[in-house]
Amino acid sequence: MPAVSVAHLAKSYGHTQAVRDVTFEVARGEVFALLGPNGAGKTTTIEILEGFRDRSGGQVQTLGVDPADRRTQRWLRTRIGVVLQELAVEPYFTVRQVLTRNAGYYPAPRPVEQVIDLIGLREKADERVKKLSGGQQRRLDVGLGIIGNPDLLFLDEPTTGLDPSGRRQTWDLIRQLAGSGTTVMLTTHYMDEVEALADRVAVLAKAEIVAAGTPTSIGGRDAGAVTIRFVVPPGVAVADVPVAVTSVDDGIALIATEDELRVLHTLTGWALEQDHVLVGLSVSRVSLEDTYLALTREAE
């Protein structure tokens, strides 16, 4: 049984369709990223899965139950953890107080001291929340999301506002949780975060899912053209390069090709023969960000 199962989900607010015919599944133990521009319907979808918002149509199962079913909603909330987009922590409590309070909401919470260590706030455990930096507050927010020892964790842009080391720390924590069997459903605007964490990804645009797959294959990323880049050697005209150069930008030649093996062979053979150094030679597939932008642009 998947952790999350969504079939033909629809949600409208008056005449505005926020989500339309959305279908996907999240396997247990998986890190699943939901991407999309602001207003695409990510938060609405997640809120429906959490049981916070009712749907207009379709079928949804979260941990095997309908999140809109009032009879099982309380149980479901003991098994899910939520980290919201907002920094939702009371300013006057200490880190330990707020974690202890929230731990009491759950039948089998994680030990508070363990969570303090996991979120890296040991030295700030008795500090008031209002005295923490934005990044530390965000980490506490994540701590509140995992205090109930959830089977399924919803993370709505969990690293927004964090400095690079805070982001890496949060990534490590997410990996650790996923490694111990927690299913993670993530929304983010950072493509490096998706590549670092997600097993699978879906892109929402204009209220619909426009692509789904692994971060390396989504939108045909694993097939199609690659880009070869190098600095044009001094004294060499672009016309002398033995393969077709697609463009030259600030002295860097770009070659877009689907036959990268043959092109590279020709190019490096020519460079060796002519004793040219191909400074900055690199071969890259289209980036996840480029794929994402193309997918969301198509949907506009």
Add this chain to the structure above:
Amino acid sequence: MTTVPTAGSYRGLGDVKLIGRQVRYEQLSFWLNPVGAIFTIGFSTVFLVMLGSLDGNAKVSFLDNIRMVQYYVPGFAAYGIMSSCYNLLALNLVNRREMGLLKRLRLSPVPTWILMASIFLSSIIIAALQVVLMMLVGRVAFNVHGPANVLPFVLAVIVGMLCFTALAVGISTLVPNADSAGPAVNIVFFILVAFSGLYFAIPPHSVLATVTGYFPVRHLILSLETTFNRTPGVTAWPWHDMGVMAIWAVAGIVLALRRWQWAPRRG
């Protein structure tokens, strides 16, 4: 390994324990902000002492010649109820909603009724504390005896608490964001309090009495004042005042039920 639950399969703290625990944290949250706590509690005490010392022994001819301070004590007890159950609560609800705290609580396994009851109970505790404090100050500093009619007094306090709690929840739904919460909640409140006779007794049948008589502030002040009045022949049960407050309570509840939301409005 998670098992699919059946209805009612939640196992956790009992609801009564949860509510007690939640109220304790609500109280802690209030007292951990000393400036807010001192301002809320101290305002009525300072004003009662100040006004009572200035003209506390003057007689109010149109209120059975009671001493002015005997009017002030129930008046500031009423203010304590309003400041906690309306002002503090409304600001609290808007700020929590806009910070996402209400949404986070809603997504916890704690039932909605426990969350809301805990927040309301906490305001009511602070209000009750202020009522007791005003009566103590009145007794010790000005020799004002407690209510002549205890049961009507208790009922009027309860109706006042319910009325202003309902109005706080209702008004919080009209405030679009945290920035406008202070002005929106405070301005109307302090104007009404000032003109409803908190700082001076208003002659009945005056224009001011007629106008402010449409609003619940004056009725809470008058209902408590009535229960303090020891003049023979004065009615013990302020039914009319409590009735007006009950109507306002219903209006607050209707507004809250129609417009309440857990998520930030960001308006």
